[in-house]
Amino acid sequence: MTTATVSNDKIPNNVHLSDDKRLQRALEQWLPNYLDWWKQMGPEGFQEKDVYLRTAISVDTDGWAHFDYVKMPEYRWGIFLTPPEEGKTIGFGDNFGQPVWNEVPGELRGTLRRIIVTQGDTEPASVEQQRMLGMTAPSLYDLRNLFQVNVEEGRHLWAMVYLLHSYFGKDGREEAEALLERRSGDPDKPRILGAFNQPVRNWLDFFLFTMFTDRDGKFQLYALAESGFDPLARSCKFMITEEAHHMFVGETGVDRVITRTAQLLRETDDVRKAGGIDLPTIQKFLNLWFSLSEDLFGGEISSNAADFFATGLKGRYKEAQYEDHVALAGNYRMPVLEGGQLVEKDVPLRNAMNEVLRDGYIDDCQRAVDKWNRTLEKNGVTGFKLRLPHRRFHRNQGIYSGHHFDPEGRPMTAEEWAKRRDEWLPSAEDYTYVDSLMKQVVEPGRVAGWVAPPSKGINGQAFEYEYVKL
Ligand code: BYC
Ligand code: FE
Ligand code: FE
16 A cells, blocks of 8 residues: 555545545545534634644655645645554454454444544544633744644544544444534533543643643553554554654643743742742642543553453553563552552453553653753752652542542542642632733744743744744
């Protein structure tokens, strides 16, 4: 299969869409519904503006993307899968070593559809969560990055809808419609996973969301890139390429906020008075988005996860790094609550696969936090370090949900928690303050007072570049 795209197709793709007229028609029918959704729920206020965007045009490692001015509704959302590999076999589970599937095995149909729908649902959800942020962008550069993330999440939805339409017949088409009907935060038709119903009110939320929540995306996509269902594996593999920029926006976004805060701390002890975001507030937002994102890995002890692994639908992060791909032997030791006490328990490894994936995620998050702390140090802040709260802190999924723990992971009563909650998570007053800083700054080269400019622009352009033509 070639990786070239046929540029005059309505839907850019490297899957020979024009050879499958039925599928092409089905997707072309979904397209206007998608565009209606985008216009209604996509970025508010900038649909007619030219934005300097990256568009995926192939899966070649160099030259996969093209940068140019595009109006967002005219973005060419395409379908790209990494090329199939000759003789590829399933890398884990009970079917280890068997050839990968290019059709859906009948007995796995329901489970696989569910995984694809869950993955697909997060993509439009995040666009919905972020739709008002353009109104308060701290710079033209940030405005452009927001829209870049948004259009690519739109493309990720396309990637999952392609799979639903191609491999799941009528149910797949119905699921594809339903992906456009659920709404983030809507009590009657919410998005599927918790964090995707949480408001992203301001740019501090946004930077922490792209840092922590998109990073769950990275780990889930890596796990699905191992799938024995090869079209899913190949779709996710290419999605990871785009994901790197989303996490870059988050990680450097937070780094720029703390850089600015550190500058203000040289002049004053009262960062808020100087219009910055004080470090304790940043820590609380970090605690919130890290814990919400940890929940996205599901329960510590999960028969779903065991089934996904056993059947070969979802592997581990970079499965090749493990020696034993069957994982029938061995346990994962974890502290479990029994009668209010934490007791170490051995859990069969397959049932602990969510926790294994979460471990890798937490390490990756810690690496970024260490980097932020080096930024603080370099900028003369010695008395404060950011830190990840304990994995038991503020959890709403899994064995620790329904219980209370402090950021060190120590159990506490509901009364103590209620008393101290606002020390650890953003209070209404913290939100009011951070929201009050959010004023749109869009003159090229200017930046809001609560965040430092980036060290460089996008695609070799200067920070002053006119990333969005207003
Ligand atoms: N919220 O066995 P359990 C991304 C449900 S992000 C609500 O513990 P399982 C992106 C669960 O569904 C990546 N419900 O969990 C980022 C189950 O329900 P049922 C998205 C939850 O199934 C930023 C029950 O609780 N991709 O791409 O092992 C911007 C018990 O489940 C939650 C994926 O998630 C939650 N947080 O694992 C844009 C990959 N957690 O069956 C995009 C596909 C669990 O009792 N999904 N539940 O009704 C999966 O692999 C799994 O569904 C999960 C859950 C890892 C999410
Ligand atoms: Fe995505
Ligand atoms: Fe993303």
